[in-house]
Amino acid sequence: xxxxxxxxxxxxxxxDRAEFPGCPPRLIASVRYALFPKGARIRPRLCLAVAGACGxxxxxxxxxxxxxxxxxxxxxxxxDDLPCFDDAATRRGKPSVHRAFGEPLAVLAxxxxxxxxxxxxxxxxxxxxxxxxxxxxxxxxxxxxPRGIVAGQAWECESGAVDLSAYHQSKTGALFAxxxxxxxxxxxxxxxxxxxxxxxxGEAYQIADDIRDVVADPxxxxxxxxxxxxxxxxSAVGELGLAGAIERFETLTEAAVASIxxxxxxxxxxxxxxxxxxxxxxxxxxxxxx
Amino acid sequence: xxxxxxxxxxxxxxxDRAEFPGCPPRLIASVRYALFPKGARIRPRLCLAVAGACGxxxxxxxxxxxxxxxxxxxxxxxxDDLPCFDDAATRRGKPSVHRAFGEPLAVLAxxxxxxxxxxxxxxxxxxxxxxxxxxxxxxxxxxxxPRGIVAGQAWECESGAVDLSAYHQSKTGALFAxxxxxxxxxxxxxxxxxxxxxxxxGEAYQIADDIRDVVADPxxxxxxxxxxxxxxxxSAVGELGLAGAIERFETLTEAAVASIxxxxxxxxxxxxxxxxxxxxxxxxxxxxxx
Numbered sequence: 001x002x003x004x005x006x007x008x009x010x011x012x013x014x015x016d017r018a019e020f021p022g023c024p025p026r027l028i029a030s031v032r033y034a035l036f037p038k039g040a041r042i043r044p045r046l047c048l049a050v051a052g053a054c055g056x057x058x059x060x061x062x063x064x065x066x067x068x069x070x071x072x073x074x075x076x077x078x079x080d081d082l083p084c085f086d087d088a089a090t091r092r093g094k095p096s097v098h099r100a101f102g103e104p105l106a107v108l109a110x111x112x113x114x115x116x117x118x119x120x121x122x123x124x125x126x127x128x129x130x131x132x133x134x135x136x137x138x139x140x141x142x143x144x145x146p147r148g149i150v151a152g153q154a155w156e157c158e159s160g161a162v163d164l165s166a167y168h169q170s171k172t173g174a175l176f177a178x179x180x181x182x183x184x185x186x187x188x189x190x191x192x193x194x195x196x197x198x199x200x201x202g203e204a205y206q207i208a209d210d211i212r213d214v215v216a217d218p219x220x221x222x223x224x225x226x227x228x229x230x231x232x233x234x235s236a237v238g239e240l241g242l243a244g245a246i247e248r249f250e251t252l253t254e255a256a257v258a259s260i261x262x263x264x265x266x267x268x269x270x271x272x273x274x275x276x277x278x279x280x281x282x283x284x285x286x287x288x289x290x
Numbered sequence: 291x292x293x294x295x296x297x298x299x300x301x302x303x304x305x306d307r308a309e310f311p312g313c314p315p316r317l318i319a320s321v322r323y324a325l326f327p328k329g330a331r332i333r334p335r336l337c338l339a340v341a342g343a344c345g346x347x348x349x350x351x352x353x354x355x356x357x358x359x360x361x362x363x364x365x366x367x368x369x370d371d372l373p374c375f376d377d378a379a380t381r382r383g384k385p386s387v388h389r390a391f392g393e394p395l396a397v398l399a400x401x402x403x404x405x406x407x408x409x410x411x412x413x414x415x416x417x418x419x420x421x422x423x424x425x426x427x428x429x430x431x432x433x434x435x436p437r438g439i440v441a442g443q444a445w446e447c448e449s450g451a452v453d454l455s456a457y458h459q460s461k462t463g464a465l466f467a468x469x470x471x472x473x474x475x476x477x478x479x480x481x482x483x484x485x486x487x488x489x490x491x492g493e494a495y496q497i498a499d500d501i502r503d504v505v506a507d508p509x510x511x512x513x514x515x516x517x518x519x520x521x522x523x524x525s526a527v528g529e530l531g532l533a534g535a536i537e538r539f540e541t542l543t544e545a546a547v548a549s550i551x552x553x554x555x556x557x558x559x560x561x562x563x564x565x566x567x568x569x570x571x572x573x574x575x576x577x578x579x580x
Contacts, residue, residue, distance in 0.1 A: 022456055023436030027444035031435070079401065084393040101447075103374040107397065108444045111369065114401060115434030118408045122426035129420040136412035136426065144405030145321070146313030154317035154398045157391075166312055 007044045010063035011035055011070060014120040018112075030101040030109040031116075034074045039092055042276075043069040043179045046201065049272055050183030050194060053265030061131060062186040064124030068117035068139050069179055075113035076149045078106050085153070114143070134185035142178030149174060164234050168206055169199070176202030193261040200256035201273070207249045208281040210236040215285055246286055253277040293342075297334045300353035301325055301360060304410040308402075320391040320399040321406075324364045329382055332566075333359040333469045336491065339562055340473030340484055343555030351421060352476040354414030358407035358429050359469055365403035366439045368396050375443070404433070424475035432468030439464060454524050458496055459489070466492030483551040490546035491563070497539045498571040500526040505575055536576055543567040 001009075015035065019028045044066035051062035081088035081096040083103060088096045098106035118136060125132040142148045152170025155162045180198035185191040213228045214237050228235040236245040257270050291299075305325065309318045334356035341352035371378035371386040373393060378386045388396035408426060415422040432438045442460025445452045470488035475481040503518045504527050518525040526535040547560050 018435035020436040022460075023441055024444040024448050026447055027441060028435065075401075079397055082397065084397065105444065105447050107369055107372065107374065108440050108447070111365075111400070111404060111433075112435050112440045112444075114404050115430050115438070115440065118426055119430035119434060122423050122430065126423050129423045132422045132426070133412050133416050133419045136408055136422070140405050140409035140412065143401075144409060145308035145318065145402050146310040148405070150398050150402045150405065151313055151317060154314040154395065154402075157316055157395050157398070158314050170312075 003045050003048045004038070004041060006048060006059070006063050007041050007066050007070065008038060010044075010067040010120075014064075014067050014071075014116060014123075017123070018116055018119075026101060026105055027108055027112060030097055030105045031112055033100060034078055034097050034109055034113070035070070039070075039074075041070060042205070043073055043175055045276075046176065046179040046198070047183040047186070049269055050180045050197070051187045053260075053263045053269040054184050054187035054189040055264055056187050058128055058131075058186065058188070060124045061121075061128060061135075062183065064120045065135055065139070065182040065186040067120050068135075069142075069175060069182065071113040071117040071120070072139065072143045072149070073175060075110040075117075076143070076153070078110040078113070080153060082106055085156070117143075128188070131185055131188060134191055135182050138178050138181040138185055138191065142174040147174060168203070168234075172206045173199050173202035176205065189263065196259040197256050197261075200252050200259060204249050204252040204256065204277065205280065207236040207245055207252065210238075211242070211245050211249065211281060212285070213237070214242060215288065246281075249277075249281055293335050293338045294328070294331060296338060296349070296353050297331050297356050297360065298328060300357040300410075304354075304357050304361075304406060304413075307413070308406055308409075316391060316395060317398060317402060320387055320395045321402055323390060324368055324387050324399055324403070325360070329360075329364075331360060332495070333363055333465055335566075336466065336469040336488070337473040337476070339559055340470045340487070341477045343550075343553045343559040344474050344477035344479035345554055346477050348418055348421075348476065348478070350414045351411075351418060351425075352473065354410045355425055355429070355472040355476040358411050358425075359432075359465060359472065361403045361407040361410070362429065362433045362439070363465060365400040365407075366433070366443070368400040368403070370443060372396055375446070407433075418478070421475055421478060424481055425472050428468050428471040428475055428481065432464040437464060457524075458493070462496045463489050463492035466495065479553065480551075486549040487546050487551075490542050490549060494539050494542040494546065494567065495570065497526040497535055497542065500528075501532070501535050501539065501571060502575070503527070504532060505578065536571075539567075539571055 015032060047066040047069055048062055056062055077091060078097045080086055081091055082098055089099055090096060097109055117139065121132060121135050125135065143150060145151050147170045149171060152167055155167045177195050177198035180194040181191045184194040210228060213226065213235065228238065236248060240248055257273050260266050260269055305322060337356040337359055338352055346352055367381060368387045370376055371381055372388055379389055380386060387399055407429065411422060411425050415425065433440060435441050437460045439461060442457055445457045467485050467488035470484040471481045474484040500518060503516065503525065518528065526538060530538055547563050550556050550559055
């Protein structure tokens with residue numbers, strides 16, 4: 001089965017399991033609304049790619065880790081969109097969860113997805129429980145304190161000077177790092193050497209996002225372009241210029257590829273990452289911009 | 291060490307671990323504010339009591355489970371107090387988290403505490419990883435879908451008829467059940483037979499709360515009395531009358547004591563539960579009311 005089918009199946013199975021009789025219907029509806037139809041599933045695909053490169057001897061555990069990452073990513077989008085943060089009207093081309101279901105259910109759907117992430121990993125790990133410790137630690141640190149997504153978002157509530165690199169590392173890099181680390185952990189490999197790959201890809205992803213905000217046409221982008229400059233947001237393009245940002249993106253993806261630890265599937269994984277990087281920032285787009 | 295010292299130490303150690311350099315200071319301050327100074331710690335004490343009755347061969351795991359229950363309890367209080375739910379001005383005798391730190395940090399502190407609950411159990415279980423599967427499952431089902439605290443709160447967002455017993459079971463009973471089940475799981479005992487004890491104590495706790503709302507003097511209660519009737523909330527006293535509610539409380543605590551599975555510390559555990567029940571609903575209060 002290809003990665004995207006595995007991911008959709010794992011997400012669906014976990015939500016089906018949660019939708020046992022007795023679950024409030026609008027809660028489960030809001031959770032499904034946030035998860036489906038599918039987003040790019042970049043983090044879970046990265047997780048499965050690393051698990052595959054490490055042998056993937058317990059695919060049910062890798063699938064669970066991949067699903068957990070997507071649950072946490074969606075939870076953070078729901079809570080970030082709340083009126084007390086971005087008050088976003090739309091997300092993935094439709095009304096945000098709080099606009100569609102109200103603010104109380106948006107808070108609860110995010111909470112439920114955080115819990116579901118950990119439940120899903122526990123359900124899958126019963127045959128290899130020794131892997132669960134590493135998985136919960138890796139995924140937990142990507143989302144909690146001191147430097148996970150929640151901490152990243154909380155930097156927006158600090159009045160003093162904010163370390164922008166720590167902010168981006170927490171808000172974007174942490175879950176990418178968890179994707180590679182948990183992919184390796186799910187396959188029973190030594191996991192920490194995989195962190196660097198995830199961190200570099202996370203930073204590259206952030207930079208590609210900044211570049212697309214400047215050069216992409218809004219229709220292809222699926223949202224308004226030029227928002228970073230308009231809102232005075234920190235951006236790699238603002239900081240390094242367009243050419244500098246593109247160079248930084250290329251340096252990072254090369255460093256990412258070079259950082260892949262020795263493993264049975266290293267060759268294929270390298271190819272996949274080059275392919276995905278080109279998808280993230282198409283050469284055509286870069287040439288047009290340059 | 292006595293139970294309450296173990297609990298405070300476990301809570302403090304977990305939060306200290308999360309407060310690694312790089313954690314936003316106001317986030318960690320809001321988390322500490324929600325957790326300390328101590329509440330009654332009823333759920334973690336129940337967890338440790340059951341772990342003790344089952345031998346408590348890995349006290350670090352029991353402590354972690356106990357701390358996780360309190361983290362989740364506090365997370366649910368913070369989110370329930372938000373303006374989009376109860377908009378509570380005070381909690382545990384001081385301003386609620388969103389009044390003290392603002393709404394964004396209240397959302398994030400709740401999220402961070404949910405994650406910290408699972409991280410804490412993973413950190414502690416490295417020597418007995420096979421116990422982590424049961425712990426994450428037990429604790430996860432108490433807080434998530436279909437019938438945990440989050441689901442209980444979500445019943446308030448349903449427009450159709452709500453099953454009140456399912457609502458109370460989710461909002462209060464689920465975490466009590468998790469306290470007994472996770473206490474047994476932490477000590478390596480067969481855990482499911484302990485569920486009934488937790489469920490009965492959870493229901494008894496809810497009824498005692500309803501009774502105190504009617505008969506206690508407000509100062510001893512620490513909040514306004516008579517709120518259930520005033521707000522038209524469902525209440526055991528409203529449903530069964532005062533005498534009926536007291537009788538139901540006594541039947542439940544007796545059934546709870548009778549349900550304790552065979553274990554090394556059964557005799558002491560029975561005594562403790564009788565003692566705690568009397569503390570929950572003092573005989574003097576009951577006589578004065580009758």
